[in-house]
Amino acid sequence: MGAAVTIGDINLKNAEKVAESISARARPLDVTSRQDVVRFFDSLETSPGILVTAAGGAQRCHALDVDDALLFDTMQLNLGGFWRCTQEAARRAISENRSLAVVHVASSLYRGPAPQLSHFAAAKAASVAMLRCLAQELARYHIRVNGVVPGPVETPATNAVWESAPEIRESTRARIPMGRIGDTGDIVPGIVWLASPQANWVTGSILTIDGGLDVCP
Helix, strand or coil, rough: CCCCEEECCCCCCHHHHHHHHHCCCCEEEECCCCHHHHHHHCCCCCCCCCCECCCCCCCCCCHHCCCHHHHHHHHHHHHHHHHHHHHHHHHHHHCCCCCCCEEEEHHHHHHHCCCCCHHHHHHHHHHHHHHHHHHHHHHHHHHEEEEEEEEEEECHHHHHHHHEEEEEHHHHHHCCCCCCCCHHHHHHHHHHHHHCCCHHCCCCCEHHHHHCCHHCC
């Protein structure tokens, strides 16, 4: 499946580096800002046929120490970013009578429990609920909304945590039935399939890609 790709990221330098490696374009995008999201979609020549939303993250904090500001900011990024981008893409697709496939990257932590990440888990759980609602309401416009739920994956963010606390990495790896931490190459095929015509009768679904962690006792 070929596609003309535009990457939106708050870190434009990193986006440009990735874009260069795959012959794509990069644009600045802060998904917590409605104005920024509108500006990003306005910069595109046509409404996208595929939207992948992957913005996320949170500061680790004990549940009793999470304050209103941290909870709000975490929701704005992990739930609000997906919601704003999907709304804007869907509005444009409908106005141009185009189909749209949305794939949201959530997290296996949405099921909880998530020590020191209760606010993050709650935001991701809300994004999964929103995904299912959007899938139901937008289906009549030929808009599909699905998600992938990755388990523990090697990324710059997770590696920064694991390097400072290698025991967390090892205990995480030990819990995964397939015996290893995942990498982005494990997740991408699921995203590609959900975005492709092969999944044209799939909407409102969550694809778990976690090495069997979800079925671990």
